[in-house]
Amino acid sequence: DTGVSQNPRHKITKRGQNVTFRCDPISEHNRLYWYRQTLGQGPEFLTYFQNEAQLEKSRLLSDRFSAERPKGSFSTLEIQRTEQGDSAMYLCASSSHSGGNYEQYFGPGTRLTVT
Amino acid sequence: DQQVKQNSPSLSVQEGRISILNCDYTNSMFDYFLWYKKYPAEGPTFLISISSIKDKNEDGRFTVFLNKSAKHLSLHIVPSQPGDSAVYFCAATSAISGNTGKLIFGQGTTLQVKP
Numbered sequence: 001d002t003g004v005s006q007n008p009r010h011k012i013t014k015r016g017q018n019v020t021f022r023c024d025p026i027s028e029h030n031r032l033y034w035y036r037q038t039l040g041q042g043p044e045f046l047t048y049f050q051n052e053a054q055l056e057k058s059r060l061l062s063d064r065f066s067a068e069r070p071k072g073s074f075s076t077l078e079i080q081r082t083e084q085g086d087s088a089m090y091l092c093a094s095s096s097h098s099g100g101n102y103e104q105y106f107g108p109g110t111r112l113t114v115t
Numbered sequence: 116d117q118q119v120k121q122n123s124p125s126l127s128v129q130e131g132r133i134s135i136l137n138c139d140y141t142n143s144m145f146d147y148f149l150w151y152k153k154y155p156a157e158g159p160t161f162l163i164s165i166s167s168i169k170d171k172n173e174d175g176r177f178t179v180f181l182n183k184s185a186k187h188l189s190l191h192i193v194p195s196q197p198g199d200s201a202v203y204f205c206a207a208t209s210a211i212s213g214n215t216g217k218l219i220f221g222q223g224t225t226l227q228v229k230p
Contacts, residue, residue, distance in 0.1 A: 042204050
């Protein structure tokens, strides 16, 4: 297994457009997380899936954001009507929470720039 | 409300010496702590973790110390190497069964190891 992958790595879009990002977690991990990181800050939690169920959403996740994880495998994060404030690095992480280990393994991220 | 704080934005040490990165937290529900390393344009890479039932965990050159009464943890890197130069993030979570396990990150400390 090659770890968590994310596509695209970079996305430049104009304000008002919709964008969609994809995350492929480590195959045996049932937990999947999305985070957002802006310059000079640590990653901030956005949403969490256990298998296909979305069990928690941060208040950072406005109505313009939606995430899915069909069949409990890959996940997508869609941002509708993008705003300049959405410019950030979007990170996906997965974990198994087995054996007393709670580490999350991150993908390389998708850098979004809204012009 | 910053529940996890890394008060030193940057640290510079000489190769071969010890690097000590500090982290404070405020939420008593946190019972599992992690350190991540991040290079530019990459996702965070897991380094080492510690459960609240321990006060020390060691892995090669990396040791994490936890002081629960002070709500403080530190990462020691000995000996420091130029390849250790990166941004280091402290993260915390509540691993209680039923919780999502989302990570709360500090702002990060940029470590520079000089040859």
